[in-house]
Amino acid sequence: xxxxxxxxxGSREGLVGNLILAFILIVVLPGTMDIFRLNLVGKYLxxxxxxxxxxxxxxxxxxxxxxxxxxFGLGGYCMAMFLKLEASDPIxxxxxxxxxxxxxxxxxxxxxxxxxxxxxxxxxxxxxxxxVVPAVLAYILGTAMFKRRVxxxxxxxxxxxxxxxxxxxxDGNQGVTGGRNGIxxxxxLLGWDIRxxxxxxxxxxxxxxxxxxxxxxxxWVLSSKMGRILNAMSEKEDRVRFSGYDVSNFKIFIFxxxxxxxxxxxxxxxxxxxxxxxxxxxxxxxxxxxxxxxxGGKKSLLGAVYGTLLVNSGKSLFSETxxxxxxxxxxxxxxxxxxxxxxxxxxxxxNYGRGWVAAAKKRxxxxxxxxxxxxxxxxx
Amino acid sequence: MLLAYTSSELTxxxxxxxxAGLSLFSVLLLMALGLAIIFGQMGVINMxxxxxxAAGAYTVYLCSTLTTxxxxxxxxxxxxxxxxxxxVVAASLGLLVEWGLIRFLYKRxxxxxxxxxxxxxxxxxxxxxxxxxxEVTPTLxxxxxxxxxxxxxxxxxxxxxxxxxxxxxITALVLFFTFKTRAGLRMRATVQNRVxxxxxxxxxxxxxxxxxxxxxxxxxxxxAAFTTIGSTGPDxxxxxxxxxxxxxxxxxxxxxxxxxxxxxxxxxTQSISEFxxxxxxxxxxxxxxxxxxxxxxxxxxxxxxxxxx
Numbered sequence: 204x205x206x207x208x209x210x211x212x213g214s215r216e217g218l219v220g221n222l223i224l225a226f227i228l229i230v231v232l233p234g235t236m237d238i239f240r241l242n243l244v245g246k247y248l249x250x251x252x253x254x255x256x257x258x259x260x261x262x263x264x265x266x267x268x269x270x271x272x273x274x275f276g277l278g279g280y281c282m283a284m285f286l287k288l289e290a291s292d293p294i295x296x297x298x299x300x301x302x303x304x305x306x307x308x309x310x311x312x313x314x315x316x317x318x319x320x321x322x323x324x325x326x327x328x329x330x331x332x333x334x335v336v337p338a339v340l341a342y343i344l345g346t347a348m349f350k351r352r353v354x355x356x357x358x359x360x361x362x363x364x365x366x367x368x369x370x371x372x373x374d375g376n377q378g379v380t381g382g383r384n385g386i387x388x389x390x391x392l393l394g395w396d397i398r399x400x401x402x403x404x405x406x407x408x409x410x411x412x413x414x415x416x417x418x419x420x421x422x423w424v425l426s427s428k429m430g431r432i433l434n435a436m437s438e439k440e441d442r443v444r445f446s447g448y449d450v451s452n453f454k455i456f457i458f459x460x461x462x463x464x465x466x467x468x469x470x471x472x473x474x475x476x477x478x479x480x481x482x483x484x485x486x487x488x489x490x491x492x493x494x495x496x497x498x499g500g501k502k503s504l505l506g507a508v509y510g511t512l513l514v515n516s517g518k519s520l521f522s523e524t525x526x527x528x529x530x531x532x533x534x535x536x537x538x539x540x541x542x543x544x545x546x547x548x549x550x551x552x553x554n555y556g557r558g559w560v561a562a563a564k565k566r567x568x569x570x571x572x573x574x575x576x577x578x579x580x581x582x583x
Numbered sequence: 584m585l586l587a588y589t590s591s592e593l594t595x596x597x598x599x600x601x602x603a604g605l606s607l608f609s610v611l612l613l614m615a616l617g618l619a620i621i622f623g624q625m626g627v628i629n630m631x632x633x634x635x636x637a638a639g640a641y642t643v644y645l646c647s648t649l650t651t652x653x654x655x656x657x658x659x660x661x662x663x664x665x666x667x668x669x670x671v672v673a674a675s676l677g678l679l680v681e682w683g684l685i686r687f688l689y690k691r692x693x694x695x696x697x698x699x700x701x702x703x704x705x706x707x708x709x710x711x712x713x714x715x716x717x718e719v720t721p722t723l724x725x726x727x728x729x730x731x732x733x734x735x736x737x738x739x740x741x742x743x744x745x746x747x748x749x750x751x752x753i754t755a756l757v758l759f760f761t762f763k764t765r766a767g768l769r770m771r772a773t774v775q776n777r778v779x780x781x782x783x784x785x786x787x788x789x790x791x792x793x794x795x796x797x798x799x800x801x802x803x804x805x806x807a808a809f810t811t812i813g814s815t816g817p818d819x820x821x822x823x824x825x826x827x828x829x830x831x832x833x834x835x836x837x838x839x840x841x842x843x844x845x846x847x848x849x850x851x852t853q854s855i856s857e858f859x860x861x862x863x864x865x866x867x868x869x870x871x872x873x874x875x876x877x878x879x880x881x882x883x884x885x886x887x888x889x890x891x892x
Contacts, residue, residue: 267693267696344878348881353881355692355693356622356692356696357832359696360825360832361874361877363828364825364829364870364873364874368867368871371863372863376864486825490700494697527708530704530705530708533701534702534703534706535701536701537697537698537700537701537702537704538702541698542684542688545694
């Protein structure tokens with residue numbers, strides 16, 4: 204393999220892992236599910252963006268953020284504001300007392316569009332905001348925290364407070380944010396109806412493509428020299444600092460990158476699900492996203508996707524049949540994963556699966572000898 | 584917005600909101616004392632701390648129900664016993680949790696955070712399955728009801744005064760325990776230098792366990808105090824948990840004085856701003872102010888000068 208593919212996929216095993224996941228997401232799931240279920244999977248995949256960001260931030264840089272829902276929400280709100288403005292053109296809102304503004308503003312006796320909504324009439328600006336707003340917030344927060352060497356539990360608590368602040372703040376300003384109900388009734392993207400099944404198929408595949416884009420980008424970053432520094436940092440931060448690296452800059456960068464990836468996830472969520480509300484921003488979703496990453500294996504980018512899909516399918520399965528048991532199961536999962544499986548599903552693969560596959564391969568080879576099978580690589 | 588009121592109205596508003604803030608301060612301080620003991624001193628963060636508080640509150644509710652059913656004449660005194668029971672129940676739960684879960688995680692603070700979050704989900708659902716999703720209120724003894732009126736427009740509830748007294752008492756007890764007893768000395772020694780304490784013969788594992796149990800027990804008392812000013816639901820605890828974390832972090836860890844000062848500041852700011860800003864925005868403004876201050880001064884109000892590894 205040449206260096207580029209090596210850096211994007213790791214070893215041959217990593218390439219195979221990516222291909223298997225791509226096969227599942229592109230062929231198996233769309234082939235076997237109706238559009239309702241597939242749309243659900245698409246929704247879960249948008250959480251996987253956040254989980255991928257957390258793998259970088261938590262698994263590789265050793266910084267646990269309990270407020271990633273904030274960035275997901277910011278990306279989502281940026282997209283939803285654009286879609287809402289498109290859906291509230293003066294003709295379709297002519298029954299309102301002020302036509303041309305979103306319906307919830309009209310209900311709250313607001314008569315003109317607030318200034319911060321105005322630029323969201325432009326699609327290029329909205330796209331720009333989806334990427335930049337999370338990054339800017341992450342940059343400010345990261346600079347303030349990491350430059351002063353705040354990390355670990357403090358950082359987790361402060362990001363959690365941020366999630367609470369944002370969800371309460373959105374909730375409390377109903378007139379300009381849509382309040383607790385969020386921004387609903389989104390219809391078209393640049394004139395293209397996003398509610399049809401056809402559109403949902405396209406959006407699903409777009410999410411898959413973007414998710415792979417983000418995974419490969421993350422892989423690229425982690426396989427660079429920077430990835431090695433991050434890894435070293437999460438093990439012995441002081442030594443890295445004493446070797447002359449400015450540890451905080453690396454942390455700030457990775458925090459911003461994770462925020463941007465989460466924001467993209469949020470925007471895709473809005474497109475597929477058709478609404479956004481503060482309940483997706485607060486403490487609970489933010490910490491649930493951590494468990495998605497933990498179940499998959501906090502160091503494994505692909506594991507994050509599997510973890511997200513498994514936990515969410517489990518959640519919808521459980522909460523449909525045994526709503527009482529769901530919280531017990533979820534709580535148990537938190538404890539079980541953390542105490543017994545700190546490297547999640549990816550850890551299981553590394554400890555057992557890989558050996559099992561190698562043994563199977565060996566047995567196969569003894570029957571049909573082939574000369575050029577290389578040993579499995581290190582990176583999953 | 585301040586201009587819309589006359590000065591005597593403003594005095595009354597500040598007195599009453601200030602007093603409401605004192606009740607919030609009491610609950611926050613009791614919660615934060617327990618959490619600060621656990622977090623500041625063992626580096627373990629307990630996300631299920633709010634649920635230990637709820638456990639205390641439900642214990643009081645149970646005691647109240649049992650008293651009403653079996654010993655109605657005892658009604659006016661049960662509350663004092665219920666507070667002690669709440670402490671014992673929450674502390675025993677804490678002991679169990681430390682033994683079954685926390686002790687495996689001492690070297691991994693971030694993992695502790697996630698595991699205790701899982702624990703909090705389980706405990707919340709357990710409360711919901713046992714006591715129902717509806718909020719419950721214990722029957723309070725008569726002497727806790729009512730209020731006095733020092734002036735025409737000021738109204739001070741007695742339960743608030745009681746909660747405050749209880750808080751002061753518990754705080755004094757914690758300070759006494761930490762600084763004046765052998766067990767407190769062992770606890771402080773373990774915090775400062777675990778290996779050395781162990782070398783001079785302190786059973787640090789036992790100290791950890793007791794510290795955790797006492798922290799949880801105080802949360803139970805906070806729950807008992809909470810029942811006098813609000814009703815208890817399965818998620819009552821989780822509503823206070825972020826505030827409590829912020830109190831501990833804002834106060835500066837390993838500083839009980841800082842915890843008190845920050846609990847007071849946060850509760851008062853929140854209570855007074857809630858009157859002038861609508862709805863939840865008072866809370867948002869308070870939390871935002873704390874986060875911004877913490878970004879400028881991450882070590883909190885009262886930082887210990889000792890450099891930690």
